[in-house]
Amino acid sequence: MNFRLNYRTFYVILLSLLLMVSIIAFSTFALIPKGKEYRSLRLENKKEQAVIDTAHEDHDLTEEKLKKLEEKNKDTIKAYRTVFNPEKFMRLNRTQLQDLFLTEIHLTDQNKSFKVYEVNATTKITSPEVFYQFLEKVNHSGWIIGVHFPVHFERDKDLIRLSFTMKVHHVSEGKEEK
Amino acid sequence: MKYSFIVPRTKRIIGSDMRLALFFFGVNIAMMSAAYLFLEYKTTIFKEKHALYATDIKQLDTSTRMLEEKIVTIEAEIKKHEQISTDNTVMAESIHNIFDLAPDSITLMRAELEEKSLILYGISPNKDTYNFMLEAPLKSIFHRTYTSFYPIENGWYHFVSTNYLDDENSTEVVE
Amino acid sequence: MLERLFKKIFVAIISGKDGYDIQSVVVKNKKTLHKEFCHFEGDVPSAVMIRYINDVIDPSPFFYISTLNVHANQGAYDGCSKPSDHLQNQDTVGIQTLCRDEKWTQYAAHDALYQLRSHYSTVGLDFIFSPFSMIEYYFADKIKSSFALYAFGMPELFSIAIFDGEKLEYAHHYARGSSKSVNIDKEVSAMELTSPLLEEENTEGTILLDDIGDLEDLDLLDDFGEIANLDDLEEVDEFSEDVLTLEEKRQERDRNTGVVKDELDASSEEYERFGFIKKTLERFYASAHCHNRFIETVCIADTSSGGDELKRYLEEELFLNVLIRKVDVREGINALAQAEVEGL
Numbered sequence: 001m002n003f004r005l006n007y008r009t010f011y012v013i014l015l016s017l018l019l020m021v022s023i024i025a026f027s028t029f030a031l032i033p034k035g036k037e038y039r040s041l042r043l044e045n046k047k048e049q050a051v052i053d054t055a056h057e058d059h060d061l062t063e064e065k066l067k068k069l070e071e072k073n074k075d076t077i078k079a080y081r082t083v084f085n086p087e088k089f090m091r092l093n094r095t096q097l098q099d100l101f102l103t104e105i106h107l108t109d110q111n112k113s114f115k116v117y118e119v120n121a122t123t124k125i126t127s128p129e130v131f132y133q134f135l136e137k138v139n140h141s142g143w144i145i146g147v148h149f150p151v152h153f154e155r156d157k158d159l160i161r162l163s164f165t166m167k168v169h170h171v172s173e174g175k176e177e178k
Numbered sequence: 179m180k181y182s183f184i185v186p187r188t189k190r191i192i193g194s195d196m197r198l199a200l201f202f203f204g205v206n207i208a209m210m211s212a213a214y215l216f217l218e219y220k221t222t223i224f225k226e227k228h229a230l231y232a233t234d235i236k237q238l239d240t241s242t243r244m245l246e247e248k249i250v251t252i253e254a255e256i257k258k259h260e261q262i263s264t265d266n267t268v269m270a271e272s273i274h275n276i277f278d279l280a281p282d283s284i285t286l287m288r289a290e291l292e293e294k295s296l297i298l299y300g301i302s303p304n305k306d307t308y309n310f311m312l313e314a315p316l317k318s319i320f321h322r323t324y325t326s327f328y329p330i331e332n333g334w335y336h337f338v339s340t341n342y343l344d345d346e347n348s349t350e351v352v353e
Numbered sequence: 354m355l356e357r358l359f360k361k362i363f364v365a366i367i368s369g370k371d372g373y374d375i376q377s378v379v380v381k382n383k384k385t386l387h388k389e390f391c392h393f394e395g396d397v398p399s400a401v402m403i404r405y406i407n408d409v410i411d412p413s414p415f416f417y418i419s420t421l422n423v424h425a426n427q428g429a430y431d432g433c434s435k436p437s438d439h440l441q442n443q444d445t446v447g448i449q450t451l452c453r454d455e456k457w458t459q460y461a462a463h464d465a466l467y468q469l470r471s472h473y474s475t476v477g478l479d480f481i482f483s484p485f486s487m488i489e490y491y492f493a494d495k496i497k498s499s500f501a502l503y504a505f506g507m508p509e510l511f512s513i514a515i516f517d518g519e520k521l522e523y524a525h526h527y528a529r530g531s532s533k534s535v536n537i538d539k540e541v542s543a544m545e546l547t548s549p550l551l552e553e554e555n556t557e558g559t560i561l562l563d564d565i566g567d568l569e570d571l572d573l574l575d576d577f578g579e580i581a582n583l584d585d586l587e588e589v590d591e592f593s594e595d596v597l598t599l600e601e602k603r604q605e606r607d608r609n610t611g612v613v614k615d616e617l618d619a620s621s622e623e624y625e626r627f628g629f630i631k632k633t634l635e636r637f638y639a640s641a642h643c644h645n646r647f648i649e650t651v652c653i654a655d656t657s658s659g660g661d662e663l664k665r666y667l668e669e670e671l672f673l674n675v676l677i678r679k680v681d682v683r684e685g686i687n688a689l690a691q692a693e694v695e696g697l
Contacts, residue, residue, distance in 0.1 A: 041224035055238040135270040139263040146262040186479035
């Protein structure tokens with residue numbers, strides 16, 4: 001049997017073989033490795049994304065918690081960041097504490113977190129009840145004030161002369177900047 | 179045409195069979211190239227994300243840590259404030275309780291309250307009144323109590339009551 | 354541009370009564386690489402012939418198969434106007450024309466072209482050329498500069514064109530079997546039966562007094578070239594014993610008819626061609642295109658061997674200068690095809 005192959009058919013077969021070899025080579029050396037790389041990167045990315053999502057969630061929860069805390073305790077937080085104003089303090093307590101006089105404001109660093117102003121106060125009150133009310137009121141004064149010993153009461157005719165020490169707590173600048 | 183009555187047939191370099199083969203191969207190659215380009219693009223994206231991952235996670239951790247530190251700080255502030263408020267309240271109550279100890283018959287002239295000591299100056303009609311009405315409760319509160327009486331003209335007594343609270347490990351101070 | 358990378362294959366097919374003659378030429382960048390001749394028997398393209406042609410054209414996508422239009426209904430005329438202006442006695446609806454350089458037109462019947470394409474439908478046709486294109490191709494050098502009669506002859510086909518410079522003066526196509534063809538036997542018998550007055554004879558060199566319409570046409574009397582000085586009576590051809598009178602010519606013709614008839618058996622084709630040329634000249638001289646010009650030269654492109662007899666007839670009978678070129682029509686067709694492709 002004579003098999004006659006004309007030029008056109010020969011070229012078509014040759015071209016087809018060439019293209020087929022190219023396609024197989026491309027698949028083997030480029031496409032399949034790229035597919036494998038894609039798959040492994042995708043899996044890795046998925047895991048990383050899960051980690052990032054978890055971290056985001058934690059961050060969001062923490063942020064939420066902080067917000068709530070700040071919201072709930074905004075007065076306290078504000079009080080810590082308010083610089084003590086002796087004039088204002090005297091003005092606010094003038095009605096209960098007569099002749100209120102604040103002296104010797106010292107700045108002492110008790111620890112790294114807070115600055116503490118020590119204030120000596122002398123005043124005249126009508127009865128110890130006034131002092132008790134003052135102590136109650138000072139907790140909501142807009143500063144963080146702790147009344148400390150020594151507390152001296154002394155009868156002075158109809159009034160009671162009172163002296164006590166106050167420590168005003170303030171968040172230090174360095175801590176704030178941090 | 180210059181010489182011929184008819185025009186020649188269209189001559190194509192690529193015959194119809196070749197064109198069909200090229201078309202199918204072309205489609206195949208186009209699809210494979212598109213797949214490769216897609217994979218390349220996605221791989222690049224994944225690599226970029228991976229490079230950013232470390233930074234992102236670090237940033238998130240840092241941010242979360244900062245928030246937590248802030249929370250700790252605020253909680254400490256709140257706790258301190260609560261402590262201070264409690265101390266103020268306790269001080270008020272303590273002073274209130276101490277002044278409530280003195281009966282009506284005894285007049286307190288002066289009180290010096292320290293952290294661990296209390297000095298009362300007052301007037302009592304007699305020693306027994308003081309001893310029974312004021313000293314007894316003082317003794318129940320303080321570790322050491324010392325009293326001095328000074329008679330006054332009207333037969334009453336000035337008294338100075340010195341009371342100390344000792345630490346557990348401290349030795350007693352004898353006046 | 355890519356075409357330059359490929360070879361070009363030109364195949365010329367000529368059909369005759371004994372089959373098909375094929376020439377294939379392979380050309381690349383105007384250089385002939387290969388030439389091949391082949392002959393196939395049959396009235397229709399055989400399977401062997403088709404396979405041969407397919408094998409020949411296979412190496413390149415740029416192949417051109419050409420043939421010659423041998424049908425009777427074709428011709429040429431001067432100018433490029435509509436055929437109806439020139440072909441009064443014909444139906445011009447089915448005519449396809451091709452204007453040549455805005456100077457003259459060759460025409461062919463649609464039916465003939467369709468028949469040719471159908472005939473070669475198994476291999477396909479790219480070009481169909483006219484015999485008048487062959488005349489122009491073979492005598493391109495002479496047509497430009499001279500006034501002559503040009504002819505192209507193949508078995509059963511004879512095309513004649515008269516060119517003056519590049520202007521086509523007259524053309525006629527003779528094909529065996531057409532109504533226009535001149536049968537030499539009829540011609541001979543016509544000469545026997547007609548009266549001398551009606552006889553068409555060679556009037557070249559003579560003055561017909563009937564042509565002188567009025568005194569203004571006395572210019573015709575200037576053509577006294579053949580009449581010499583009366584003093585030299587011996588030299589006056591009219592009275593020369595060598596020049597035969599009309600009656601004598603007839604008598605001689607009667608004598609020669611028998612001789613001619615004998616020669617017909619040996620060279621009927623050549624004599625037939627002689628008759629075609631003679632007929633054409635007569636028609637030309639009788640037409641308005643003549644303008645008192647006389648053709649002195651005849652150039653013939655002949656595909657067959659021989660031609661000496663025709664040359665002798667033309668030289669002796671019609672006193673013409675004759676040039677006969679032996680040509681291979683297949684070469685000519687492939688050359689025209691190559692020129693056509695270059696012009697594409």
